[in-house]
Amino acid sequence: MVARDLLGCILVRRDGTHVLSGRIVEVEAYTQNDPASHSFRGRTPRNDVMFQAGGVLYVYFTYGMHFCANVVTGPEGRGEAVLLRAVEPVEGIDVMRTRRNRLDTELANGPAKLCQAFDLGRAQNGLSLVGPEIQILPGRRILSKDILRTPRIGVTAGQEKLWRFVLEEKTPRRHRGNATENE
DNA sequence: AGGGAGATTTTCT
DNA sequence: GAAAATCTCCCTA
Numbered sequence: 001m002v003a004r005d006l007l008g009c010i011l012v013r014r015d016g017t018h019v020l021s022g023r024i025v026e027v028e029a030y031t032q033n034d035p036a037s038h039s040f041r042g043r044t045p046r047n048d049v050m051f052q053a054g055g056v057l058y059v060y061f062t063y064g065m066h067f068c069a070n071v072v073t074g075p076e077g078r079g080e081a082v083l084l085r086a087v088e089p090v091e092g093i094d095v096m097r098t099r100r101n102r103l104d105t106e107l108a109n110g111p112a113k114l115c116q117a118f119d120l121g122r123a124q125n126g127l128s129l130v131g132p133e134i135q136i137l138p139g140r141r142i143l144s145k146d147i148l149r150t151p152r153i154g155v156t157a158g159q160e161k162l163w164r165f166v167l168e169e170k171t172p173r174r175h176r177g178n179a180t181e182n183e
Numbered sequence: 184a185g186g187g188a189g190a191t192t193t194t195c196t
Numbered sequence: 197g198a199a200a201a202t203c204t205c206c207c208t209a
Contacts, residue, residue: 028201036201046194063202064191070201083201102204112202154201187207196198 003029003082007167008142011087012135013118018095019117022087022108023139025167028152030070032079035157039079049126051079057134059115059125066112069120071129071136085111085153085164142167149183 006027010132019108030037038047038060049058050072058070058081074080086109091098096107096117108114115121120134127134144167 030201038201041195044195060201061193062200064193064200066191066202068201085201110202114202152201156199184209185207186209187205189205190203193198194198194200 001029002071003027003030003163003165004144006071006082006084006136006137007147007157007165009091010137011084012119012137012138013092013120014133015119018092020092020095021090022114022118023090024084024136026084026086026109027165028073028085029163029165030081030083032074034159034161036152036155037079037081037158039081043077043079045077050081051077052126054080055129056121057124057127057129059120059122062112067115067121068111069115069118069124083111084114087114089117115161142169 006024009024011022011024032039034040039050043051046060049056050070053076054073056072058072059067061067068083070081070083072081089107099119100107100113100117104111108117123180124134129136146167148166148168149160150164150166151159152164
């Protein structure tokens with residue numbers, strides 16, 4: 001599964017003025033035969049990008065006020081993607097502070113927060129992840145024992161699938177959701 | 184520190 | 197017309 005491989009990778013965002021980056025620490029997988037997925041009921045104008053060949057960014061608008069970003073992972077026509085739920089800010093933290101106006105632990109620890117910090121919106125839907133604006137680079141090697149699997153957040157269907165992956169290293173970082181906190 | 188409710192609009196039934 | 201891959205504020209302990 002591609003979702004696990006994205007954990008620990010570095011999300012890089014260039015907007016002409018700044019370079020932002022963050023280490024991916026939480027993701028969720030969505031496939032076409034999955035009732036919780038936008039692609040479950042077929043291709044529509046909204047989820048069209050999700051059905052494109054992998055390597056592009058699928059950004060959708062939800063709850064009337066938020067954006068969420070996915071990495072499209074399937075071949076053309078299959079409707080597979082991995083939702084980027086949280087990153088640990090690495091570069092451009094000052095810019096993220098300005099955009100988020102929150103504590104440092106709250107800069108990008110949720111899918112919509114991440115989009116606000118990295119300025120991902122409609123304009124970035126369908127962008128190539130190999131292009132200059134957005135890239136995903138390999139990060140430091142991670143251990144599979146540090147990966148926690150849980151049900152996905154905010155979905156009503158498909159709760160039995162443990163398709164949320166959280167990178168839980170000894171680094172004391174706060175995350176949303178029901179991850180086990182040993183502290 | 185943790186839980187509950189409101190915000191707000193696109194999308195599909 | 198209802199639900200939505202969520203966040204923030206405000207309340208209580």
